[in-house]
Amino acid sequence: MPLVSMRQLLDEAAKGGYGVGAFNVNDMEQIQAIMEAARETKSPVIVQASRGARAYAQDNYLYHLMLAAAELYPEIPTVLHLDHGNSAETCKSAIAMGFTSVMMDGSLLADGKTPSSFEYNVAETRKVVEMAHAKGVTVEGEIGCLGGIEDGHGAGLDGLSHLTDPDQAVEFVKQTGLDALAIAIGTSHGAYKFSSKPTGETLKMQRLIEIHNRLPNVHLVMHGSSSVPKELQDIINQYGGKLKPTWGVPVEEIQLGIKNGVRKINVDTDNRLAITGAIRKVFFETPEKFDPRDYLKPAREAMKKVVAQRMQQFGQAGHAADYAPIPLAEMARMYATA
Numbered sequence: 001m002p003l004v005s006m007r008q009l010l011d012e013a014a015k016g017g018y019g020v021g022a023f024n025v026n027d028m029e030q031i032q033a034i035m036e037a038a039r040e041t042k043s044p045v046i047v048q049a050s051r052g053a054r055a056y057a058q059d060n061y062l063y064h065l066m067l068a069a070a071e072l073y074p075e076i077p078t079v080l081h082l083d084h085g086n087s088a089e090t091c092k093s094a095i096a097m098g099f100t101s102v103m104m105d106g107s108l109l110a111d112g113k114t115p116s117s118f119e120y121n122v123a124e125t126r127k128v129v130e131m132a133h134a135k136g137v138t139v140e141g142e143i144g145c146l147g148g149i150e151d152g153h154g155a156g157l158d159g160l161s162h163l164t165d166p167d168q169a170v171e172f173v174k175q176t177g178l179d180a181l182a183i184a185i186g187t188s189h190g191a192y193k194f195s196s197k198p199t200g201e202t203l204k205m206q207r208l209i210e211i212h213n214r215l216p217n218v219h220l221v222m223h224g225s226s227s228v229p230k231e232l233q234d235i236i237n238q239y240g241g242k243l244k245p246t247w248g249v250p251v252e253e254i255q256l257g258i259k260n261g262v263r264k265i266n267v268d269t270d271n272r273l274a275i276t277g278a279i280r281k282v283f284f285e286t287p288e289k290f291d292p293r294d295y296l297k298p299a300r301e302a303m304k305k306v307v308a309q310r311m312q313q314f315g316q317a318g319h320a321a322d323y324a325p326i327p328l329a330e331m332a333r334m335y336a337t338a
């Protein structure tokens, strides 16, 4: 199966009432972990690369590894998505490389740090929508600002300081014509999301529900949605790590979001924790080992377990064979006539 459009995956998820995890990758082992989890749980999947990942791995490596994934897992509808594109130029280069979906994050200026104006965000996102839809490629935009910083991207704000305004969200969707909308409801990037266990009030779920009621046909995206499980933190600390106590987004809150229009859930930190814990364990228990496969194999396995668990929790499990992929050229025709 060729790499597919994210719009189609999210449309199908909306019909089925489930969410789809979007997992970040930087290397071959992470791609393998995701694809194995997808096969095991029969899940459609979104694989995403940030600008940091593209700089680390180089586009050609990432893209060709993803082509290998599509070849080796023909039964899995797989999207290659750009996470947090900072400019129309960045999105353009991803589309040229073969990404089937891009995020234009115009909530920040091109420096990836400074909150932008509404007008700037509309203009940049609109530009990307025109360019991407002509090729059948999906566009995610963002309104409001997420908390924290990841891979050098983010204003480093508190997650609650720039929440999405529902009126602006409606206007933003109307003026840009995007496919999926990332909203700020109090989540943050990185491992240190909350300094105490979140209660039902920590995340602004009411606001999410209000946005969904106003935009019932728009696919909502939750960023910074790792759950940062204590078990994964403990493994790292047990084998010499020094993580400070921290709390992530409870899976039940994500599931409430899924009931209210959330179709894409971004998870990165949980996988990073799983990988690092598994590697530390091997180093600690068998310090005589020096073959990288001795620690990369358990690391890959640990990430696969987390991804498979999220696929079950988000509800995408069992849905890989529900539909035949629509070619990007056909998606482009559909956008042109919509």
Ligand SMILES: [Zn+2]
Binding pocket: 084, 146, 189, 223, 224, 266
């Ligand atoms: Zn994000």
